[in-house]
Amino acid sequence: MSNIVIATRESRLALWQAEHVQSLLRQQGHTVSLLGMTTRGDQILDRSLSKVGGKGLFVKELELALEEGRADIAVHSLKDVPMDLPAGFALACVLEREDPRDALVSPRHDSLEALPQGAVIGTSSLRRVVLLRALRPDLRIEPLRGNLDTRLRKLDEGQYDAIVLAAAGLKRLGLEHRIRTVFEPEAMLPAAGQGALGIEVRADRSDLLALLAPLASPRDQLATAAERAVSRAMGGSCSMPLAAHARWEPGDQLRIDAAWGDPEGAAQLVRVHAQAAVADATQAAALGDQAARQLREAGAH
């Protein structure tokens, strides 16, 4: 192909991710340019995302650029990609995953346990809210929106004692030194797709599939497919207090852990796991479906 155009949001993290894919494609001998754009999700900072339209807000403008042929591919944090893409679009590949864990960032405290009684912790993710509440019911959880730099600035201004962010974003932006602790998945189960990048294309652009194939990480693609199947089976929205994390065990076994919490009710957390030999996308999705069934049997809805 003569020139591949990548549609990207203009936050520092989105640009890092787009430039990362640009450099991987250049290594394959392609010419690649970026088309930066601002999305509704970037503009709306005062309301919780789940209230104003969800994950789709970050991807709609990029999809319009793909649809109109102004761009060929869009690079997304897989976590922000809706479970079912709009008709006419496809997830062409999932790249090698960064650290999928959540991280605690705080000016003064080394861990969640070290936070004083009643400390203020910032997050707008329902998943993080229900998981934090199960770990430390005494903490005051306050909303926190904006891109990574905005969230860190709000922490530094003293509005919070600590905030929780994805380790992957901090590492990509060279902000690893801000991490006090990473939460092991046992303590704070990550979101489906966290830490992975996905490349979206127009479904009719089969010419791009062979070109993108060398960038894919087949193991991470299957693991995140299982995670995304849990979300899809549970209703597929990001306004759900749902966590799903899959990891490979010896013998090509994929183990998936999933958790669901009631955001309104008591700090009741439902947690399940399932494991199976997984060799293709169908088996990965079946494992995710099974975990979702177990969640519902255990009381999630």
Ligand SMILES: NCc1[nH]cc(CCC(=O)O)c1CC(=O)O
């Ligand atoms: N919801 C915003 C978002 N989307 C992707 C990442 C981080 C990088 C990743 O998970 O790939 C973040 C920030 C965060 O949750 O702290």
